[in-house]
Amino acid sequence: MKNVRSQPAGKEPPSCFDCVIVGGGASGLAAAIEASAAGCTVCVVEKLPRVGKKLLATGNGRCNFTHEPLFHGAFHGETALASRILLNKANPEEWFRSLGVLSRKDGEGRVYPYSNQASAVLDALRFTCAQNGVIFKCDFAVTSFDVRRGIYEIIGQNERLRAKRLILACGGCAAPAMGSTGDAFSLLKPFGVEVLPPRPALCPLPSKEPVLRALKGLRVRAMVTAWRKARKLGASLGEVQFQEQALSGICVFDLSWLVPQELSLDLLPDLEVQEVEKLLWELLRTRKTLPAEDWLTGLFLRRIGGELLKAAGIPLTASVSEVHPQQIQRLAQLCKDWRFVVEAPTQFATAQVTAGGIPASELSPDLELLRLPGCYVCGEAVNVHADCGGYNLSWAWASGRTAGCAAAESLRRVPNRKKSKR
Numbered sequence: 001m002k003n004v005r006s007q008p009a010g011k012e013p014p015s016c017f018d019c020v021i022v023g024g025g026a027s028g029l030a031a032a033i034e035a036s037a038a039g040c041t042v043c044v045v046e047k048l049p050r051v052g053k054k055l056l057a058t059g060n061g062r063c064n065f066t067h068e069p070l071f072h073g074a075f076h077g078e079t080a081l082a083s084r085i086l087l088n089k090a091n092p093e094e095w096f097r098s099l100g101v102l103s104r105k106d107g108e109g110r111v112y113p114y115s116n117q118a119s120a121v122l123d124a125l126r127f128t129c130a131q132n133g134v135i136f137k138c139d140f141a142v143t144s145f146d147v148r149r150g151i152y153e154i155i156g157q158n159e160r161l162r163a164k165r166l167i168l169a170c171g172g173c174a175a176p177a178m179g180s181t182g183d184a185f186s187l188l189k190p191f192g193v194e195v196l197p198p199r200p201a202l203c204p205l206p207s208k209e210p211v212l213r214a215l216k217g218l219r220v221r222a223m224v225t226a227w228r229k230a231r232k233l234g235a236s237l238g239e240v241q242f243q244e245q246a247l248s249g250i251c252v253f254d255l256s257w258l259v260p261q262e263l264s265l266d267l268l269p270d271l272e273v274q275e276v277e278k279l280l281w282e283l284l285r286t287r288k289t290l291p292a293e294d295w296l297t298g299l300f301l302r303r304i305g306g307e308l309l310k311a312a313g314i315p316l317t318a319s320v321s322e323v324h325p326q327q328i329q330r331l332a333q334l335c336k337d338w339r340f341v342v343e344a345p346t347q348f349a350t351a352q353v354t355a356g357g358i359p360a361s362e363l364s365p366d367l368e369l370l371r372l373p374g375c376y377v378c379g380e381a382v383n384v385h386a387d388c389g390g391y392n393l394s395w396a397w398a399s400g401r402t403a404g405c406a407a408a409e410s411l412r413r414v415p416n417r418k419k420s421k422r
């Protein structure tokens with residue numbers, strides 16, 4: 001969608017837009033729909049050749065666009081601001097229905113488009129923008145902006161635009177290959193806007209534990225607890241994926257923003273440690289003539305069982321009947337609390353979202369920058385991030401819609417505006 005003008009044929013773009021939106025991602029397109037629906041002339045500038053590249057990659061190409069119910073506890077950072085905005089612009093399912101997207105929910109509350117295709121979500125956003133006359137300017141990377149007498153000048157390498165309102169919807173720093181490289185933060189630097197240091201979140205946690213080499217490629221269901229020193233930071237149940245130098249999987253992603261020093265894996269979360277010990281004794285009696293490496297068959301994947309035995313000091317070739325009661329106790333503890341030292345994530349390339357960003361103290365309740373009247377911020381650039389499951393896109397829609405509505409509302413008294421479309 002290169003420099004597409006979706007205005008009705010014959011209409012020239014205005015010399016000064018009501019609203020320019022920097023970033024044609026989830027929050028930018030939501031903002032464009034609301035501002036244009038309220039009658040504003042809107043231009044979305046996007047640095048990539050097309051809008052919505054990241055959207056197409058979400059939910060493994062299926063776009064998990066919201067969660068039902070939308071637990072506010074899944075949001076982190078500026079939680080009070082997030083709750084208020086989510087309540088105000090809640091129900092993304094209804095909003096998308098109004099844009100022509102039917103949805104379906106899986107057993108865990110994750111909501112997808114009925115066609116199971118992320119392109120259905122992007123198409124609906126694009127079609128609505130087109131119907132509302134939104135202009136898209138792609139391959140337009142905004143490098144700076146200025147404001148004089150209430151008019152914003154938005155500066156790219158080859159072009160400048162003027163606007164009465166500016167919405168920064170450039171995302172955070174996560175997944176930079178899809179366009180978001182922290183530009184909102186650098187664009188705002190000259191204006192003294194505070195930015196909480198951006199950190200990768202929803203990402204694998206790096207670890208140098210030698211055992212990971214043996215476990216590489218395996219997956220196991222576990223209750224994962226995040227620890228810093230003796231402090232429990234949080235816990236999450238799910239499938240852990242072992243990588244050569246990291247622990248991954250949605251449950252690990254959800255804990256990554258806490259920057260733990262250790263992860264503890266409870267491989268048998270449905271049993272108490274005494275019950276695990278009893279189970280091990282039971283298996284020992286059934287398999288007493290076998291080598292230890294066959295002892296845990298049926299309980300764990302063979303390679304995982306082998307590494308647990310080694311960690312408990314039990315040689316794989318020893319006979320099951322030779323195992324000491326203390327080793328059984330130790331093994332039971334390991335099944336319930338298998339520790340991995342992990343490091344702080346540093347790679348935005350493997351992160352799905354950004355923690356940190358613009359704090360609530362810099363923003364009005366409808367996301368206008370207090371230092372820059374007429375300039376709004378939405379989406380991942382704001383210090384709000386959430387767990388996996390459709391929550392982050394829910395924030396993108398709600399915050400984008402809030403900024404779009406607020407920008408339009410603030411222009412309500414400007415004369416000669418177009419009539420509202422929806």
Ligand SMILES: Cc1cc2nc3c(=O)[nH]c(=O)nc-3n(C[C@H](O)[C@H](O)[C@H](O)COP(=O)(O)OP(=O)(O)OC[C@H]3O[C@@H](n4cnc5c(N)ncnc54)[C@H](O)[C@@H]3O)c2cc1C
Pocket residue numbers: 022023024025026027028045046047048051052053054055057058059060063064065066140141142143169170171172174175178179180181183184351352353378379380381389390391392393394396
């Ligand atoms: C692989 C992956 C899968 C994900 N899956 C899900 C999921 O299933 N459900 C969910 O809820 N969340 C998911 N997320 C998170 C979700 O995609 C983001 O939270 C959301 O896209 C953020 O929206 P945004 O509008 O703030 O930023 P973005 O979607 O990142 O959009 C920002 C846009 O601004 C453009 N831009 C940046 N700088 C400039 C500039 N200087 N000039 C012009 N344009 C600029 C970028 O190119 C980009 O198009 C996933 C993320 C990733 C990486």
